[in-house]
Amino acid sequence: MNSVKSLPKRQIKHLIINGLRFRLGCFNVCLTSSIADVTEHIQRLYGAYQLINENDFIDFHVELSSSSKLRRYIRPQVSFYFDGYMPFKPLPYAQAAAFFEWGLNWCIANHSNQYLIMHAAVVERNGLAFIFPGTPGSGKSTLCAALVCSGWRLLSDEMTLLSMADGKIYPVPRPVSLKNQSIDVIQRFSPGAEFGQVVTGTAKGSISHMCAPEQSIRLSNQPAVPSKLIFPKYTPDSETELTPLSKGRAMLSAAENAFNYSVLGVQGFEKLAEMIEQCDCFEFKYSKLEEAIALFTELSDK
Numbered sequence: 001m002n003s004v005k006s007l008p009k010r011q012i013k014h015l016i017i018n019g020l021r022f023r024l025g026c027f028n029v030c031l032t033s034s035i036a037d038v039t040e041h042i043q044r045l046y047g048a049y050q051l052i053n054e055n056d057f058i059d060f061h062v063e064l065s066s067s068s069k070l071r072r073y074i075r076p077q078v079s080f081y082f083d084g085y086m087p088f089k090p091l092p093y094a095q096a097a098a099f100f101e102w103g104l105n106w107c108i109a110n111h112s113n114q115y116l117i118m119h120a121a122v123v124e125r126n127g128l129a130f131i132f133p134g135t136p137g138s139g140k141s142t143l144c145a146a147l148v149c150s151g152w153r154l155l156s157d158e159m160t161l162l163s164m165a166d167g168k169i170y171p172v173p174r175p176v177s178l179k180n181q182s183i184d185v186i187q188r189f190s191p192g193a194e195f196g197q198v199v200t201g202t203a204k205g206s207i208s209h210m211c212a213p214e215q216s217i218r219l220s221n222q223p224a225v226p227s228k229l230i231f232p233k234y235t236p237d238s239e240t241e242l243t244p245l246s247k248g249r250a251m252l253s254a255a256e257n258a259f260n261y262s263v264l265g266v267q268g269f270e271k272l273a274e275m276i277e278q279c280d281c282f283e284f285k286y287s288k289l290e291e292a293i294a295l296f297t298e299l300s301d302k
Helices: 009-018 037-046 095-109 138-150 181-189 214-218 247-256 261-278 290-301
Strands: 019-023 025-032 060-066 077-082 114-123 128-133 153-156 157-161 176-179 199-202 205-210 223-232 239-243 280-286
Touching: 009 019, 009 025, 009 037, 025 037, 025 095, 025 153, 037 095, 060 095, 077 095, 077 247, 095 157, 095 199, 095 205, 114 138, 114 290, 128 138, 128 157, 128 290, 138 153, 138 176, 138 181, 153 157, 153 214, 157 261, 157 280, 181 205, 223 247, 223 261, 223 290, 239 290, 247 261, 247 280, 280 290
Parallel strands: 025 060, 128 223, 223 280
Antiparallel strands: 019 025, 060 077, 114 128, 114 153, 114 157, 176 205, 199 205, 239 280
């Protein structure tokens, strides 16, 4: 099956207008939009994703469109639709590409209860998954991007999908979302990384997305075994510090970062407890990416 980038740009634009169907990790997505920024976003950051057949099952039908003809000229807005339903209020038109990513996060988090879903970045090396839950400002996405640029496999920078069936973590490698100063940090750290447009004025400040490595996308059908659960905290000018965390505290903190923990009930509790039991758990304070990467690389080799 062809990838998105195997097609001429004109054909990609035509497909997006009529419904671009592609594979995203363990999900099939159909995206419809006539918005130029969305088309550019897909062309720049989704080139390695595989197209799927018209008769393949679609998990998420999503559409981004201008709210009304009048709004095209006066404070233009964009609306996000999932299966014809609009779950969010419209956003400024200039945020359309970022809205696609945010909306897709919502689709996965709210309609994938075959997984326990945690708000956490997750990367893999030597078959072992390192999970980084994080609140805004914790530096999890910056750390994730730096590891990925250093050869680690990206499973996700936003959501860890822990299978309720086998306890493994399933990949959904997508562009890494970076905010504000983190954009410049990673561009300096890895000048060859491919970025999408910078979207300014969002509720989170300036946003840009870093392209997922093609190798991570090619391996998106290969799950990984949970190995390390690490709660990061970026602290300017701090020493690199990895501190063991008790299983009990790790369990409570991980549950707080799970989107559908309460929905899954007892099964969710048991699956999360199983993951905590097999993981080494830590709190991690850092300011230097190079030191963090060296430390985690050493951990993954043990």
